[in-house]
Amino acid sequence: MSSPEKLVIATRASRLALWQARHVQARLQALYPGCRVELLEMTTRGDQILDRTLSKVGGKGLFVKELETALLDGRADLAVHSLKDVPVDLTHPFDLAAILQRADPHDALVSNTVASLDELPAGAVLGTSSLRREAQLRARYPQLLVKPLRGNLDTRLAKLDRGDYAAIVLAAAGLQRLGLAERIRAVIPVEDSLPAAGQGALGIEIMADRSELRAWLAPLACADTTACALAERAVSRALGGSCQVPLAAYATVQGDTLSLRALVAEPDGQRVLRAQASGPRGQAQQLGEQAARALIEQGADAILARLATPSA
Structure with missing residues (x-):
C-alpha cells in the first residue's frame, strides 16, 4: 500500500478541538513521515450559538455538519471529533473510519470553593452543559441548583471563576488534554455520573468511498x-x-x-x-x-x- 502525500484534517477552531486535531496530525506524521498533514480550522453552528442549550438548538450534530461539508466538497480528507459529539446515526456518504484509544472517560468536578460535590451547600449553583449530567446530578444531589453552562472550555471556566457558579462539571479528558488537570477537584465516580457514549475517545470521520484513506487510518484505531x-x-x-x-x-x-x-x-x-x-x-x-x-x-x-x- 502506498503512503499518502498530503492529508487535510477538518477541525473546529476551539482550543480543545485543535488539540485533538493536532494529536491526530502528529500520529499521522509519525506513521507517514513523507506526508504533509494540514489542518483546516472551521467554526461550527454549535460554536456560534452560545445563549441556548444544545438540546434546544439541534443537538450534537451542530458540531459536525460544517466539517462534513468540507469532506463533501474535497477541502478536507478527514474530520476529527470528540466521539460523543458524533451522531450515532451517521449514514452514507460518511463513515467513522477509526476510533482512537480512549482517555479518561469520567466527568470531573471543578470548583474554587469545594473539593467534592458532597461539600456543596443546599442551593449552591452547579453548572453543566449536558442533560445527561444534569439528570444524574439532580437525582444524586436534589438540594443543589443545577443550571445550564455553555461555551468552550475556557469560557466555562471563566464563568466559574467570576462566581456565576459554585462548581461546574466537565469531561475530565478535555481538562487533561489542555494541561488543566490541576483544575479538577474530584473525579466523579461512574455510579454518580455515568459517562456519555464515547466520552473520552476521538473519532475520525471520512467519506465512505475513501477505502485507501480508511487503510491509512487503520493503525490509529x-x-x-x-x-x-x-x-x-x-x-x-x-x-x-x-x-x-x-x-x-x-x-x-x-x-x-x-x-x-x-x-x-x-x-x-x-x-x-x-x-x-x-x-x-x-x-x-x-x-x-x-x-x-x-x-x-x-x-x-x-x-x-x-x-x-x-x-x-
Missing part, C-alpha cells in the same frame, strides 16, 4: 475502545439518543469480556432507569441493544417519547 464505543453507541442508537435525552452508556473490556452500564433518566432526576449487560467483546453491538431493551422494559420508551415531543 484502538480495538478495545472501538468495542466499547460500538456497545455504547448501540444503546444510544436503539433509544434514539440525542442531546434532548438524558442518556448514558459506558463499557469496559477485561480480557474477552465486555461489561456495559446504561441509563435513561427524567431531566429532573426524579426517575433514573439503569441496565447492565456483559458478554463476549465480539458481540458489542448486541450487548448494547440488549441493555437498551432492558431500559425499554422499565419504561424508557415513555420517557423518550415525552422528551421527543417538541415544546411550544
